[in-house]
Amino acid sequence: MSLIHFQILSAALFSIGIYGVLARRNAVLILLALELMLNAVNINLIAFAAYGELAQAATGQVIAIFVITVAAAEVGLAMAIILRLFRDRSSVDVYDVDVMKW
Amino acid sequence: MMLDAESVANLGVQWAWLAPAICAFAFFAIVVFSRFLPKQIALLSPLAILASFGVFWYVLNEFLSSGGGIFSVDWFTVGGTTFTLGIMIDPLSVVMLGLVTFVALMVQVYSLGYMKDQEGSFSWYFAAHSLFAAAMLTLVLADNFLLMYIAWELVGACSYLLIGFWYHKRSAAEAAKKAFITTRIGDVGLLIGILLLFNETGTFDISTIIHIAENGGIGSGTLTAAVLLIFLGAMGKSAQFPLHVWLPDAMEGPTPVSALIHAATMVVAGVFLVARAFPLFFMSDTAMLVVAVIGLVTALITAAMALVMTDLKRVLAYSTISHLGFMMLALGSFGFTAAIFHLVAHAFAKSLLFLGAGSIAHGTGGKRDIREMGGLWRRMPVTSISFGIGLLALGGIPPLSGFFSKDEILVAVLDGRGSLFFIMTLIAAFMSALYMARLLFLVVLGNLKTENDHSHESPLVMTVPLVVLAVLALGAGLLAPGLIPGYDGFGNWLYFKEAEAYHINFLVMTLSVVLSLAGFGLGWAMYSRKSLSADRIRGRFAGLHRVLVNKYYIDDLYQFGIDRAVLAFARFMALFDRIVVNDTGVNGLGRSVFLSGWRLRYLETGKVYNYALGMAVGVVAVALIWLLLLPYA
């Protein structure tokens, strides 16, 4: 088991997350896929922290902590937006969100 | 014949250029002022040609006393070459000058009467005549090929204008087109030939080219090629086989036009061209042989057609082509003097015959079919006698002019080309006597048909030219041998390389006279006494008769070729234009813009997930490109 295993896993998870973001209609589900992507990044970071130079190990884990933090904040805000969206048009289907046309 | 520059400066012959200039001036004057004096202004044309005839007399006098020369002025310079305008005065050009001005004068005077009652613009007719005269005179006087070619094309254009004078008539318009296009084919050859010579010698000047060629400055292969191409041009203008098809159709034009252009002047331009370039032709045995053969073939096949045609003008047209063939044959057999003499004699007689045919049409109320004529001498004596003289002259009856000229040609052929050519020429001569006799007995002599009872003689303005030309047809033969003191005969005046006295070859002379008389005799038997039935002979040789009447189907062959080749090419071009240029190019451009807009619409849907996809695809694309190109960076 070496670094490359974790890296490939991270890449796979990231790709699955991308598919989810691009191919889902429910805004909530898009957010869930987004979380997958963030976690993939985190795996990568922690793997580097574990297998790299000792002096930089802290960097990897600290940045991972920050990623989790920002992810949490973003989830909160995103949910607020989704609630607002739902309240205004009774639907969370991103198919109907096309006001950016003009 | 070339004199140096200083001594020629004072020669009177240099004023010969006035002849075409006066006619050109008349053309412009008529065109400009025809709006004000439509009928009267036309008189300017005969006056101009009369003045040109006067110039001829002056030039002739000066030539006989002081000799000829070449006079030129610089025209323009391109690159390192200077092009000139100039005239060349030698016996050949003096003869042509006289012939053209005289016959044109006769024809124009005649036209004053003939065209008065015809439809069409009176003044434009004479304007075209003046333009033609100017062009033709320039052609015969020119000292360089470039000027001659310009005049050559202009003469062709005038022919087109005059053949299609009655342009409302479909047949006339078609005939004019046919004439122009057929001669155009020859003209291309002429142009290429001239340019070939220019390429080899660096000049268009005729005498310079001859000088260079005689000193071996032009390769023999190139010379033969150039000369043959020039002959192609001559073939077109002089209606030699296979470019003869335009001349019979040209009879759609007014009869005086046929007399002038298609009997005496324009069609002889080809013969004149060969004569002018004769020193060049002389250096190529191949070319001489080609000229002789084509001349002979033309003479034979058109004489055969003249025997079966029923339209008076058509018979005369085919006869003209046949006699042009004789002239070419003479040139190809080294009979320079004979050819030119026949040119002159034929011009007088044939223009006489055409003008006579016009007079007959005028008098009988428009008849042109010889089967409807006969016995006209009772009602139209002057016309009939003149017409008859013309027929006898061209049939070769002594002592008319035609006999002398045909005799000279036969001698030349026998001496220059041998017995086979000689015998075939005799056959052609016999046929020409026969068809002339046919006309004589069917048109002039015989019984008067009742429907022609009211025919009347033509007015003086038409009959006087007829009489004058008849006198010349009668007596011009006397110019051949030297019978006048101080004049040694035509051959001692106009010759190539060495002067020739008139040849008296008793064998040839006898044969020629016998054949002419035999031809007339046969004609008398067939058409007058009717002891030999023409219809029976026609029945016996029905297939041959049909071929002859259909002009050997040559016209149909040409039409077929045009339909297949030219029109097919035109269709292909149209297809190409429609598919490639229009559909793919123009329409295609429009469609591609439309399609690209239609596809690019997806970039601006307003839907978030579309934009997200766009971003993702963009990233992937950029990264892929960067990854692939990294090894090469």
Next chain:
Amino acid sequence: MNLSLVVFYLLSVVCLGGAVGVVMSRNVVHAALLLLVSLMAVSGLYLLLLAEFLALVQVLIYGGAITIVVLFVIMLTRAQEFRSMSANPQWRLAIVTAFGVFVLLAAAIIKGAPTETVRQSLGFKELGNSLFTDWAVPFEVASLVLLVALIGAIVIARERDVE
């Protein structure tokens, strides 16, 4: 083949399987719960990587906070009524893109050719030290981010008649 490799593969299968379930499931609630499963597997992977603190943080934050929030929002937006919705019109292109991304990343990874096989552990003490000395400023900023997110969420999600 040693124990850690086996564990790794097990955890990877759970993780990726859960992820696939998240993106393909027709039921929103199932998707949310499968996300939880996947993230717990990720936590296990952290343990494998000798990052204990982060594993705990992962469980706390994701399993505790985020999943709850998501479930609440699902409930509030009556997502179960829209169960028939699953995929976008552009899902084919999305698959292609996702695959392209994977290929890209894999290519980059293989090119990098990492060869390390020895894991090291970072102690709590060092992590805490680093967090409060080298990374002190980002740490403060992170707390600000959380504050802003909090306020923002309240503002956005507020009822309209409350002025």
